[in-house]
Amino acid sequence: MKRAVLAFLLMAVAFYGPAGAEEKVAMGRKVYEKYCIGCHGEKGDGKGIAAPDLIVKPRDFTSGIYKFKTTPPGSLPRDEDLLRVIDQGLPLTSMPSFRLLPGPQKEALVAYLKSLSERWKRERPAEPLVREVKAPDFVGTPESVEKGRSIYNVRCAVCHGPSGRGDGPAGKNLKDRWGNPIRPANFTYGLINRGPRVEDIYLSITLGVDGTPMPSFASTLGEEDRWHLTSYILKLMGKIE
Amino acid sequence: MERDDLVYRPLVIAHIIAALVYFGLVLLGGLAYSLQFLGKYPFPGIEFLSPGRVRMLHTNGAVYGFITNGFVAGLYWAVPRLTGYKVLNERLLGWFMFWALQAAVVATAVGLLAGFAQAVEWGETPIFVDPFVVVWLLLALVQFATPIYRHGKERSLYASNWYFIAGLIWIPMVYIMGNYFPQFFVPGIAGAAITGTWIHDAVGLYVTPIGWGLMYYFVPLLLRKPIWSHALSLLGFWGLAFFYPLQGVHHYLWSPIPMYAQYAAVFSTLALELAVVTVIVNFFMTLRGSGEVLKQSIPLRWMMIGIVNYAITCLQCAIQVLLTTQKVIHFTDWVVGHAHLIMFGVFGFWILGFFSYLWPRLMGREVYSRALDEWAFWLITIGVETMWVDLISGGLVQGFTWWGLNPWMDSVRFSIPFWFVRTITGLMIIAGFILYVYNIYMTSRKETAVAFQPQEA
Amino acid sequence: MERFATFALVAGILFFAFGTFWQAVAPWLTLRGIPMKSMDEVAREVPPEFYMLANQYPEEFKKYFGEPNERSFKEALELGKKVYIAEACWHCHTQQVRPVSNEEFRFGRVSYPSEYANAMQLPQLLGTRRVGPDLMRESGRHSNDWHMAHFKNPPAVTPGSVMPSYPWFFDEKGRPNKKGLAMVAYMQWLGSWERKPMYALKGGE
Known part of the structure; x- marks a missing residue:
């Protein structure tokens, strides 16, 4: 009797226990076909039927390069980074938010996305460069803006333009890693792709945007300077006086 | 004469x-x-x-x-x-x-x-057609109210005429209110209240009174006996006339329209059900003892099934108008199902009913084929009822999918089977309609004329 | 009792006036204190997406609307509303978020009367059926190019969508024409006043 119960429990675990990696990928494929396939394409190469009409081209998952993440430049993103983009979408790009997808489906989707590139078999994502990030109090003060302005004019204006319209002399005819034409962010829209928090501006400066000409300034600028720069970008966005 | x-x-x-x-x-x-x-x-x-x-x-x-x-x-x-x-x-x-x-x-x-x-x-x-419609409605008022007025000076009026008078007076007012005020003068939420009142009045103060007026005429005529209770007719008419104009906002429940208007709409909708019950009881008591005629006369069958459908929609209305039910079914196919049953299952049936009664008399010819009539009746009836059941079930699925915070596309995907059945029922209705029209056409082409007895009204 | 005048005056006119007062006039009186915004006032707040539209489709935008500013935004909104009505978009999309059925989670803040007190809601577009989602909080939810691809062929962007495609929003080369640009501007306007504060420094989200 006991043995029978034990066998039953074992079977139950086998059937209903945590899904195996392969099942998760298969489930993720179904989710992908329901929501993602139109833009990101059958093979996940970003060449879906809607892609030609989109200006910021959909991500090519087969390359294993991701733009918005918390890991150092060149590293793979962590699952949380992918989930964040699925959850929140990317402002000003055609990636909408899919926050109402049930949690297990999102996780399965991430598992599937990771199965699309060989890179995930060879490498592991690095530790995040920044974990908790919170804007210090001086961000947005006139002094901080002034300091940010001088850094901006040296480091950023060449691409993003002196007034932040993304029209700097070096910003023309840029191409991203996949060969698509790309323009530097125009701060006067008052919104950047990474997200709507002050910290998102800082993160973009710190981490850069992989696959695009936007470099990371983590090693070239001090932490405080990067926050000053954030202040000035807020000013260019019209968020502070 | x-x-x-x-x-x-x-x-x-x-x-x-x-x-x-x-x-x-x-x-x-x-x-x-x-x-x-x-x-x-x-x-x-x-x-x-x-x-x-x-x-x-x-x-x-x-x-x-x-x-x-x-x-x-x-x-x-x-x-x-x-x-x-x-x-x-x-x-x-x-x-x-x-x-x-x-x-x-x-x-x-x-x-x-x-x-x-x-x-x-x-x-x-x-917008450029609206003024002409208003003029037309006023012409209709003088055209049909004149004989009723003349007749009313001689004797007390029969139930049909009450409905005709009220309906003919309501329609132009309702039309002006609904088509001009939200369009030119009243924006936003107040405009929505007016639009809701218009949506409802278009059904309740135009289609319903004229429809009931015709039924009060045709059903006793086909049964060859007077309506069961004069008192109930009075009760039904005055209940309808009082409560119907009071419920427009129930099309926008849970919207930013002031809640007192929403409560009034819900309350008067429930109160209207009482008036409706008196009318329906009246008609079924008139039918009582004459069930045999229902087998013989297809026009009467159209009308009585229409009245049954009216009872169903009104019962449904009493359920769906509750604020609790509205949480789920508002914006869904439930409402679409309801609208099809009331507009087609009731008024459309009545019209098809008295058409098939009038046509042989207008042509002076016997009906071409009784079998075709039967087929048309059953195809359309089964089609409409199935469509109603199908759409209200689909509506519930949609409503709960939304409430359950599924991704939006789930509600669309889950609806596909219901939409498929809807198309099938639509095809049934079209098939029935083709038979109906063919029968009417062939009736008018018949060679032998028959003289119908002029009937007492 | 059963005389012509009774039915005509009491049922026809008196009852109608009473019902219409409670259902149509009274809400109007209750809400009349809310100031009504003209088109010029509505177009004063231009969402960022409209400026972006001018950069994303520069030739077309210049040809149909000129420079992106309050004037051209007003023009785009007026045309957008017209197209929205003509194509009967309002028969499948609502413009109201109800306080029930978890709509606050799905769409955003519950609708309130003052956001409808403007010339863009004359006639009102609350809608009574949702085949597609509500649009009252649509601004910024999708990008301009997403909308363009979606108008061109909805199932391409949203697999399984039953929305019809609108090829007449585009010219022969597949670039948006005036209608297409105006519709996207209209979409990005709907709910732009309720967008979460972006880059709030202190006490913000």
Whole structure:
């Protein structure tokens, strides 16, 4: 009797226990076909039927390069980074938010996305460069803006333009890693792709945007300077006086 | 004067033909629109046949093309016979009104397809057609109220006439309120309250009173006995007249319209059910003991099934108007199912009923084929009832999917089977309609004429 | 009792006036204190997406609307509303978020009367059926190019969508024409006043 119960429990675990990696990928494929396939394409190469009409081209998952993440430049993103983009979408790009997808489906989707590139078999994502990030109090003060302005004019204006319209002399005819034409962010829209928090501006400066000409300034600028720069970008966005 | 000479038959015939032609087009429009939901729209990418525009054609054609023409045909027959007076003027005003109505319907259809719709539900009639419609409605008022007025000076009026008087007076006022105020004067939420009142009044103060007036005439006529209770008729009429105009906002429950208006709408909708019950009891008590006639007479069957459907929709209405139910079913196919049952399952059935009663009499010929009539009746009845069940179930699925915070596309995917069944039932209705029209056509082509006894009204 | 005048005056006119007062006039009186915004006032707040539209489709935008500013935004909104009505978008999309059925989670803040007190809601576009989602909080939810691809062929962007495609929003080369640009501007306007504060420094989200 006991043995029978034990066998039953074992079977139950086998059937209903945590899904195996392969099942998760298969489930993720179904989710992908329901929501993602139109833009990101059958093979996940970003060449879906809607892609030609989109200006910021959909991500090519087969390359294993991701733009918005918390890991150092060149590293793979962590699952949380992918989930964040699925959850929140990317402002000003055609990636909408899919926050109402049930949690297990999102996780399965991430598992599937990771199965699309060989890179995930060879490498592991690095530790995040920044974990908790919170804007210090001086961000947005006139002094901080002034300091940010001088850094901006040296480091950023060449691409993003002196007034932040993304029209700097070096910003023309840029191409991203996949060969698509790309323009530097125009701060006067008052919104950047990474997200709507002050910290998102800082993160973009710190981490850069992989696959695009936007470099990371983590090693070239001090932490405080990067926050000053954030202040000035807020000013260019019209968020502070 | 002989009662039969009171009726100017060519006008009745013309309106019946017009109503059936529009009805055919309305059914085709509905079918095309339903195919869009299955990804099989027959005219994709054609601007003038865009599904959104065809949808407006479907609803407006049903009300202004089919139901209005049908009712006017019924009025031209019933009012003179009820009152003993001719309508105001047949040969001039009558024909002018006929052609004006067709012109208005065609202008509306062309306007909608060309992109001149007005954003008022059931009143998408382009703004430039609206004044003509108002004038037409006033003409209809004098045309049909005159004999009733003359008759009323001699004796007390029969129930049908109460409904006709009230309805004919309501319609122009309702139309002006609904089509002009939200469009030009009242924006936003107050405009929504007015629009809601219009949506409801278009059904409740136009289609319903004229429809019931005709039923109070035709059903006792076909049963050859008087209506069961005069007191109940009175109760039903006054209940309807008082509570119907009070419930417009129930189309926008849980919207930012002030809650007192919403509560009043819910309360009066529930109160109206009592009035409706008296009317339905009255008709079924009249039918009592004459069940055999239901087997013989297909016109009567159309009408009685229409009354049963009326009872069903009103019961459904009492359930769906509750604020709790609204949380789930508002914005879903439930409402679409409800609208189909009331507009087609009730008023459409009544119209088809008295058409099939009048047509042989107008033509002076026997019905071509009883079997065709039976087939048409059963195909359409089963089609409409199935569509109703299908759409309200689909509506519940959609409502709970939304409430459950599923991704939006889930509600669309879960609805596909329901939409598929809807198309099938639509095809059944179209098949039934083709048989119905074929039968009518063949009846008029029959060689032998028969003399119908002029019947007492 | 059963006389012509009774039915005509009491049922026909008196009852109608009473019902219409409670259902149509009274809400109007209750809400009349809310100031009504004209088109010029509505177009004063231009969402960022409209400027972006001018950069994303520069030739077309210049040709149909000129420079992106309040004037051209007003023009785009007026045309957008017209097209929205003509295509009967309002028969499948609502513009109201109800306080029930978890709509606050799905769409955003519950609708309130003052956001409808403007010339863009004349006639009102609350809608009574939702085949597609509500649009009252649509601004910024999708990007301009997403909308363009979606109008061109909805199932390409949203697999399984039953929305019809609108090829007449585009010219022969597949670039948006005036209608297409105006519709996207209209979409990005709907709910732009309710967008979460972006880059709030202190006490913000």
